[in-house]
Amino acid sequence: MIQVRVRPGVEKKIRGFFPWVYRPEIAGFSKEPKKGDFVVVRDYSGKFLGYGYVNPEANISIRIVSFKKEEPISKELIVKRIEEALNYRKRLNLDSNAYRLVHSEGDLLPGLIVDIYDRYAVVEFTTYGMNKMREWVIEALIELLKPAGIWEKTNPYISSVEGFDVGGGLLYGEVPEEVLIWEHDLRFLVNIPQGQKTGFFLDQRRARKIIREFVKPGDECLDFFCHSGGFALNMKRKGASKVIAVDISPSALQMGRRCEKLNGLDGIEWVEENAFDFLRALHKQGKSFDVVVIDPPSFAKNRAAVPNALRGYKELCLRGIHLTKPGGYLAVFSCSFHIGREELLQVISSAAYDARRELRVVAESYQDLDHPWILQIPNTLYLKGIYLEVL
Ligand SMILES: C[S@@+](CC[C@H](N)C(=O)[O-])C[C@H]1O[C@@H](n2cnc3c(N)ncnc32)[C@H](O)[C@@H]1O
Incomplete structure (x- = not known):
């Protein structure tokens, strides 16, 4: 070697x-x-x-x-690591049939993502080196999970950085257009082949549950960057009288509408708009809400994009604060790897200053437990959520 x-x-x-x-x-x-x-x-x-x-x-x-001399890289090691990752997930009380099985460096398998949706596995190889070990990974998944199907998702940005052509698509068995998953007492449809990321934002599972603590029956709520309504459905389930859910993706909203029905809920207003424009419009109209969630995609793909991303977060926070009733709650999330918790808090403070509103932090959340992060790279705690009472 x-x-x-x-x-x-x-x-x-x-x-x-x-x-x-x-x-x-x-x-x-x-x-x-x-x-x-x-x-x-x-x-x-x-x-x-x-x-x-x-x-x-x-x-x-x-x-x-x-890091162990007696453990060189081999198929046995990869199988063992996936097995350990699975055993860890089995210990967790995730209350869902969808979870992240392998979280790259967080599971000592750099360059490998594996998400499970019921009987189906979705894999993503994010480095050249891990892609070279793909056969070992796929064989291990078949052996350990006996899945009905395995689908490969690709990320052109990452593969261009690493310099490899990505295949993508069906790798094993069959994968339907839609898979039904459940999370706590809600059900969601996931479109693995067409959906964003691996199909669903599994990392926000815990945050979607926490938001219920802040919603009381009759509340008026906003879910910005709602995707298929992860927060909106939880708000409705808790008894919100009005929920507006905004996303730019028509297919995500379509899925949201169907998930609403699937859960026996109704009345969510699904809005296909750029969230920045819609926030501005609501603010101009002088509207205000009891609970506001802002969960944008990553704005900073690399370090150079951080200043612009911070400006984007600031605008979202400022509008979000204005739209929250006195005594209401605002939850702001950032999934940007390159933006840390401290930077996010600074942005929120600066927005509060500009809005002349006092904020109190009432909770914080991170990516859920099936997305472990590594101590030595603090930014692998990439998903930060700050829940604020807006006074
Ligand atoms: C992090 S995901 C939100 C996940 C969601 N909260 C959930 O629990 O499933 C970000 C979402 O923002 C949407 N999006 C991206 N840019 C947008 C924009 N400018 N305006 C509105 N939505 C946007 C994407 O379509 C995606 O659904």
Whole structure:
């Protein structure tokens, strides 16, 4: 196996289980590596640090899969890791038949996402190296889960960064156009082939439950960036008299309408609009609501996009504050990896200042427990939710 030595000092963070080696941190290879090759990572003096796979073209050139000398990368290791990931999910009381089974680095399987929707698995390979191990992964999933079907989702942005062509589509068995899932006491339809991400925003499961704490029967509520109505349906279930759910995607809204019926609910106003425009319009009309949820997509795909993203969050927060009745609640979410909790809090404070409204933080949430994050990379706690009472 190719040996790679890191520059002096870099070994410290790897010994502290930091799983990435950036290109400038590499001192040299024993032999010119090819994309996806397995490597033994060593400190400058040659002492063992871990096993990883390499992509010399990517900024994160090596992703470490194992820190144990006795555990080189092999099919057995990949199967074991998926098995461990499954055992962890079995311990959780997620109250749903849909969950994230493998969360990339969070499950020591960098570059691999696996989501389960009832009897179907959805996989996404986000690195060249993990894509090279795809057969092992698929065989392991078939063996461990006995799924009715496996579907591959692709992300053109990620595959261009990593430099590989992605296949996508059906990998095993059959996957229907729609899968019925349940979450707590609500049911949702998920379109795996056409839907966003792997079909559903599993990471917000806990937040969707928390929101019920703030809604009381008769309340008037807003769900911005609603997708298929994750928050809107919970608001209705809690007895909200009026719920407006806004999304730019007609297919997401169509799914939302059907999910509403499926749960025996009615009266949600589904609005197909750019949320920024609609927020502005509601604000101009002087409307206000008891509970407002703002759950936008990631605005910052990379560090360079952060300043613009922060401006976007600020505008959303400002409008959201104006639209919340005194004593009402506003929940703001950010799923941008490059924007941390502190930055989000600063944006909210600055919006509160501009709006001349006092805010009190009443709760916080993060991605749900099936999306573990790594201590050494704090931004892997990517989904932040701040729940505010707007005084
Ligand atoms: C993070 S998801 C929301 C997930 C949702 N809250 C749930 O619980 O399932 C973000 C949503 O924002 C929508 N979206 C993206 N840009 C938008 C825009 N400018 N205006 C309105 N919706 C937008 C996407 O279609 C997507 O459904």
